[in-house]
Amino acid sequence: MPYEEQVKANYEAAKAQYAKHGIDVDQALARLAQVKISMHCWQGDDVRGFLNRGQELTGGISVTGNYPGAARTPDELRADLEKAFSLIPGSHKVNLHAIYADTDEVVEIDRLEPKHFDRWVQWAKEQGLGLDFNPTCFSHEKSKDGLTLSHPDAEIRDFWIKHCQASRRIGAYFGEQLGQTCVTNVWVPDGYKDIPADRLGPRQRLKASLDEVFSEQLNPAHNLDAVESKLFGIGSEAYVVGSHEFYMGYGLQNDKLICLDAGHFHPTEVISNKLSALSLFTSGILLHVSRPMRWDSDHVVILDDELLEIGKELVRGNLLDITHIGLDFFDASINRVAAWVIGTRNTIKALLRAMLEPVEALKQAEITGDYTTRLALTEEFKSYPFGAVWDYYCASQGVPVREEWLTEVKAYERDVLALRGN
Structure with a gap:
């Protein structure tokens, strides 16, 4: 599968996982773009x-x-x-x-x-x-x-x-x-x-x-x-x-x-x-x-x-x-x-x-005294596929995905920064 398609596929799979907890990933990315x-x-x-x-x-x-x-x-x-x-x-x-x-x-x-x-x-x-x-x-x-x-x-x-x-x-x-x-x-x-x-x-x-x-x-x-x-x-x-x-x-x-x-x-x-x-x-x-x-x-x-x-x-x-x-x-x-x-x-x-946390579920668990659920959800969401959403956001914004940006910085260093002599 081409890399761009893989990024998209990973994103769709991640969206489905977050959606199970009522998290609208598309809405989160739209909100993020305003910051x-x-x-x-x-x-x-x-x-x-x-x-x-x-x-x-x-x-x-x-x-x-x-x-x-x-x-x-x-x-x-x-x-x-x-x-x-x-x-x-x-x-x-x-x-x-x-x-x-x-x-x-x-x-x-x-x-x-x-x-x-x-x-x-x-x-x-x-x-x-x-x-x-x-x-x-x-x-x-x-x-x-x-x-x-x-x-x-x-x-x-x-x-x-x-x-x-x-x-x-x-x-x-x-x-x-x-x-x-x-x-x-x-x-x-x-x-x-x-x-x-x-x-x-x-x-x-x-x-x-x-x-x-x-x-x-x-x-x-x-x-x-x-x-x-x-x-x-x-x-x-x-x-x-x-x-x-x-x-x-x-x-x-x-x-x-x-x-x-x-x-x-x-x-x-x-x-x-x-x-x-x-x-x-x-x-x-x-x-x-x-x-x-x-x-x-x-x-x-x-x-x-x-x-x-x-x-x-x-x-x-x-x-x-x-x-x-x-x-x-x-x-x-x-x-x-x-x-x-x-x-x-x-x-x-x-x-x-x-933005990809089940904030309302966490708050509800806390206010009802269900600290077990609060801790369990907090910990489980640490391993949710946040990286797939981040990759898609970068791609959709037209910037390099993951460490691809470093290649551009190295080229800029070689072609521009190294010539400054300071």
Whole structure:
């Protein structure tokens, strides 16, 4: 039997098995096709960006490895993104940081304007992609001491306030131009390496700065604001101003999306268990899906237990409509395009796995106290033919089935990446 026919036959057989439990596989795939993953641009060039390109990477961020082929220009980065998207099913978004401005003009980051990203917008229109955005409050002369929006120097605070305000306007421009709401996420690295004498003061300054950042009313159809916490970082081991408690309070009080990053909590703490609780009190959630092998190490996302649990929580709680899913990892030890493909495909797989569960049967067993059935069904469905459905979905979306995509990445490495000489 030809391979394409085998994929189809396997799919039909899998559909029949799932149908016995009332699961409409075709409907699940239609639903999956509506989910957009925001793929982070910074995997492609190791978080260097194109403004202040020679600046040292700071803010507790570290990228290890020297695999050849990192993007050196906006055009190279866009070409790499296109190659990755050609191997990933569905229609998605690109998440940009402010340092990725594509302009011939010399401009300081507090004076960035939408025009400095027009080439990105035109490309996104051509590719049918949405764009998300982030101010870049690191790798800059004015962030070298690890403080930005909470800095005791009012002039430095004002610089970063203006940068974040400019970033929101750029995000709104993206949303207006592309017809897809842009999520503009504010994360700052502010903190201290050793125990501070004053924990309250910096948080008061950060709150006041954020109030100024968000003072301009923007159309929520064009731009949604998010705030992101962190537990600690390199250089801020003792104290981070923007803790989870700080940003959860600020986000709830000011109706901002609260960003949960998989690596920004205690080493044994997971974000999957936070989703249902947070959903009761907020209008929306932003996820930064990563793999914190050793806390915030930002390894490429694999189909591990936590990713599967995130998928389950989003599907079982009907949270996909209020959750914006983005990726956040950077690995320079492997092919960067492959890293995007692996991480994004795995995130979509986790959602599909969750959509192919007998959710209502599991909930009914639980509410009636039939924990035997709950456990039995949960375990048996782990070996149901999910892979056959995934193969068919990839084929129907016109992307390679299973590891066939690796052949294309290897060819792209040989013909494009290896010639860059970096």
